[in-house]
Amino acid sequence: MTVLRKEMFHLPDGMIYLDGNSLGPLPKAAPARLEGMVRDEWGAHLIKGWNVDDWMGQPMRVGNLVGRLIGAAKDSVTMGDTLSVKVYQALSAAVQMRPDRKVILSDTGNFPSDLYMAQGLIAQLGQGHELRTVAPEDVADAITDEVAAVMITQVDYRSGRMHDMEQITKAAHAAGAVMIWDLAHSAGAVPVDLEGSNCEFAVGCTYKYLNGGPGAPAFIYVRPDVIGDIQPALSGWLGHDAPFAFDLDYRPAMGIERMRVGTPPVLQLTVLEEAMKAWDGVDMADVRAASIELTDLFIELVEARCPELTLFSPRNAADRGSQVSFAHPEGYAVMQALIARDVIGDFRAPNLIRFGFTPLYIDETDVRGAVDVLADVLDNRLWDDPEYKARSRVT
Ligand SMILES: Cc1ncc(COP(=O)(O)O)c(C=O)c1O
Numbered sequence: 591m592t593v594l595r596k597e598m599f600h601l602p603d604g605m606i607y608l609d610g611n612s613l614g615p616l617p618k619a620a621p622a623r624l625e626g627m628v629r630d631e632w633g634a635h636l637i638k639g640w641n642v643d644d645w646m647g648q649p650m651r652v653g654n655l656v657g658r659l660i661g662a663a664k665d666s667v668t669m670g671d672t673l674s675v676k677v678y679q680a681l682s683a684a685v686q687m688r689p690d691r692k693v694i695l696s697d698t699g700n701f702p703s704d705l706y707m708a709q710g711l712i713a714q715l716g717q718g719h720e721l722r723t724v725a726p727e728d729v730a731d732a733i734t735d736e737v738a739a740v741m742i743t744q745v746d747y748r749s750g751r752m753h754d755m756e757q758i759t760k761a762a763h764a765a766g767a768v769m770i771w772d773l774a775h776s777a778g779a780v781p782v783d784l785e786g787s788n789c790e791f792a793v794g795c796t797y798k799y800l801n802g803g804p805g806a807p808a809f810i811y812v813r814p815d816v817i818g819d820i821q822p823a824l825s826g827w828l829g830h831d832a833p834f835a836f837d838l839d840y841r842p843a844m845g846i847e848r849m850r851v852g853t854p855p856v857l858q859l860t861v862l863e864e865a866m867k868a869w870d871g872v873d874m875a876d877v878r879a880a881s882i883e884l885t886d887l888f889i890e891l892v893e894a895r896c897p898e899l900t901l902f903s904p905r906n907a908a909d910r911g912s913q914v915s916f917a918h919p920e921g922y923a924v925m926q927a928l929i930a931r932d933v934i935g936d937f938r939a940p941n942l943i944r945f946g947f948t949p950l951y952i953d954e955t956d957v958r959g960a961v962d963v964l965a966d967v968l969d970n971r972l973w974d975d976p977e978y979k980a981r982s983r984v985t
Contacts, residue, residue, distance in 0.1 A: 611946025614801030624747035639910035682823035684739035689737035745775035745911030826851035880949035
């Protein structure tokens with residue numbers, strides 16, 4: 591079944607937007623919803639909004655919308671903070687669950703912020719933990735009985751290479767380790783079955799495939815049978831069992847709400863809640879089928895027409911997420927030349943041009959149009975212009 595619903599998104603005329611894996615476009619209904627919320631809820635109700643508009647329940651309400659897309663049981667996902675913070679929370683809880691083990695295992699394809707958060711946690715704990723990173727292909731074999739937690743991003747942000755969630759989670763559990771998945775490049779991109787995978791933790795962001803807007807809050811999932819044993823490292827008042835009792839001592843909430851920290855970002859959650867309507871009735875299996883068609887076609891056309899480019903993503907669709915990267919020695923300038931011609935992707939150091947495929951608003955015509963422009967940029971060396979070589983702060 592087609593999942594294309596372009597009419598729900600604001601896509602500037604003439605632009606081919608292949609960067610929804612980094613920042614999703616504006617859902618058309620979001621500005622009116624946000625304005626209405628600001629005027630009718632914040633404006634009219636002020637502090638009463640926490641109750642009458644149920645702002646306090648929003649992190650769980652939106653968590654359940656996200657949870658449906660990632661195969662999570664009801665009330666096992668909550669929203670808030672940034673993904674880096676959620677990584678820290680999951681990891682600190684995971685290492686506590688295995689106090690006799692000192693290794694956190696990750697891979698060299700993981701997003702650096704996840705590794706940095708692990709390094710910060712290790713320094714803070716001061717208990718001799720070690721962050722061990724291995725090549726993505728070697729993760730399963732590297733899970734030994736020294737490993738407390740395996741922390742992996744399912745889809746590699748650079749290559750799009752996708753880990754087998756079930757297989758790695760099984761290997762982690764067979765060795766007695768706790769499993770954490772970062773679904774930043776999976777949620778809304780590929781089908782995920784958290785319950786089926788049996789992992790203990792999953793985290794992810796909502797500004798990419800879920801179109802919650804820049805700075806949209808992250809999500810965290812904890813398997814319902816382990817949440818009761820977790821002592822949150824970030825023990826903020828909204829993760830307390832009774833925040834408005836104002837007890838002097840922290841006592842975690844019963845369920846996933848203990849992973850909440852402080853006041854939720856109500857304006858961003860309102861936009862995200864509206865954005866999640868684009869997923870009503872959408873089956874992730876249909877999204878995946880469409881994504882594979884788009885990425886396969888893109889690879890085929892680029893390889894036929896742009897021999898200067900080298901495919902950096904897995905060729906086999908089953909091994910990649912919903913993005914494709916190619917290497918070019920002048921990748922940065924090539925991407926700037928594309929962007930100047932309204933084909934939007936991004937650049938990842940050292941030499942990758944990266945394109946995301948989001949079947950809710952990208953179709954075959956977009957793929958063909960993007961390749962036409964890419965071929966023109968390369969064939970005519972349009973990238974070879976000093977203007978395209980000056981690096982901006984965000985690439
Ligand atoms: C896999 C992964 N982990 C963590 C992050 C960091 O997310 P945030 O900036 O929301 O903390 C990102 C950001 O893109 C990411 O892709």
